[in-house]
Amino acid sequence: MNEQGRKPLIDASFTQQVLFPIREVSRLTGVNAVTLRAWERRYGLIQPIRTDSGHRLYSQADIDDIRSILGWLERGVSVSKVGSILARSHAIAGHTSGASDAWLRWQHQIRLAVQCFDLVGLGRLYEEVFAACTLDQVFAEVFMPVWHDMAVRRGGYGQASEWLFLDQFLRSRVFARLQLAHGPRSRTVLLSPLPGQCHELELLVTSLILGSDETGVTPLVCGQPLQELALVCERLKPDALVLFSHQPPTAELTRQLTRLAAVLDCPLLLAGEAAEIAHDSLAGSPVACLGAQGDVMRQRLRQFLAGQLDT
Template identity: 70%
Template sequence: MNKQGRSSAVDAGLEHQELFPIREVSRLTGVNPVTLRAWERRYGLIQPTRTASGHRLYSQADIDDIRSILGWLERGVAVSKVGSILVRCQAQVQQSSDLMNVRLAWQQQILEAVQRFDSASLHRLFDQVLAGHPLDQVFGDIFMPVWHDLAAGQGGYGPRAFGQASAWLFLDQFLRGRVFVRLQLARMARSRTVLLAPLPGPCHELELLVTALLLGSDEVGVSLLAPGQPLQELMLICERLKPDALVLFSNQAPTVELSKRLERLVVGLECPLLLAGEVAELAQDSLAGSPVACLGAESSVMRQRLRQFLAGQLDT
């Protein structure tokens, strides 16, 4: 085959397989071909495929690795050390992908049990997930995404599909029961006590229960007030219960008057006032410098910030 024919064949192969010759990779990355060959031969950092005639062909993944290598070199890492770093990074990516696949598999099984209204299977799945995952993952990564999808009309039902409301209510009732049981089991004397109350407005009881469960720890016990709790009566309750902190929860956007209502409330409280849930994320800027501390919306972050605040290590 003449040179032009070989070139055409290679070009066709590259287009089909999304592979690139070394000169094109050099142009795309700014790394000269001599260096690319050295990284391959001396350090094993990249392993391009070869044509029948021995020409190197690089995939998009190889190009991404080359750019990653450049990034580590720019940070001052010796080229001889980059290989082990890349291996660890690739292992972490693979582990993350494997975890995601496991979570999706659990979610699918949960959804199928909910679609069958199969309480026994749902209890079995909950116990299995609980045995193999931390509480944050049990709810945040596995069960609550299914709950949210059903609430939004997803999860295989489609918007306004017949049976969607019943399926969501079935899962909601199941999870409220399981979380309530765990909260009861956790009712032990703790060195610190936090009172958790919902902000006025729409609030799903399950989200409040899960927040109470995930905020608690060996040092911090959480007492929970039900949805519908009047905001103006919280001063009276705190006066009687004397918690170490009052945490107000909501996953709704903050209202225009929220800051003023919180400022009035905090004046009459004898304990610190904190905000948790999506409202804490959205109101954080407007409350900066106020006596109200924002814990955020992600469970592990909320728990960590709560501990820091109670220890005097977190400013409002």
């Protein structure tokens, strides 16, 4: 940082990058310049470099971050909370920088296949990524970033159709893997979306990621009434009920979750970005937070079912 708290001026490390002025970034992302400056000054979300004359220049990584921010804002996450989510994503990327080029290449190929509505080519890419990556990486680093980005930018002609094509493809493939994994397990978990707070694909992917050889995860359909979950659990008798959402729970929803936990015969857990955001506010309550990252969610679920993790 320089004396004004800004990023350094352009140096040799940026000379090979394509850099964009703020007006072009506004055109590409739909975020006006005033908002971009506010995100930089008030929240530190985007830190463009500066020319000698003080003009802002943004890298492709900055543009990707802006689109990620839009995705979280669309889900109801406040702008003040987005910074911690981005920081965690950047930290993960920093530990896996050697693989990031491959992930970006696959993302580009996926976009091309979707633009052509190339089902065969998309299927070939899906199998290629699965053969080279872990389950978490397949979705968190390759497919879901493309899906999220396309979901945010559905305003242009043809973009909604392209997103629906990718969404349908991924739902069918994830559902097929869930069916293959279906079988007797020593423990069973129900996964339910909080009403109106996630897409079916996000729920299916989370079901796949949470499952293990010991634990079978059954997703409930989007639209499942929150007030009827006690009845569902009474009849199915799961070892735990996991609620999933990427949106921060309101004070009223937190009260509803506390009441629900009191009448359940099994533990109540929260997963997704909602669990990260609400972790402090739910501390000491009967609702346990699993987090949002695949490996962390699996570990915490396993520990909780084994009685090794408190709420």
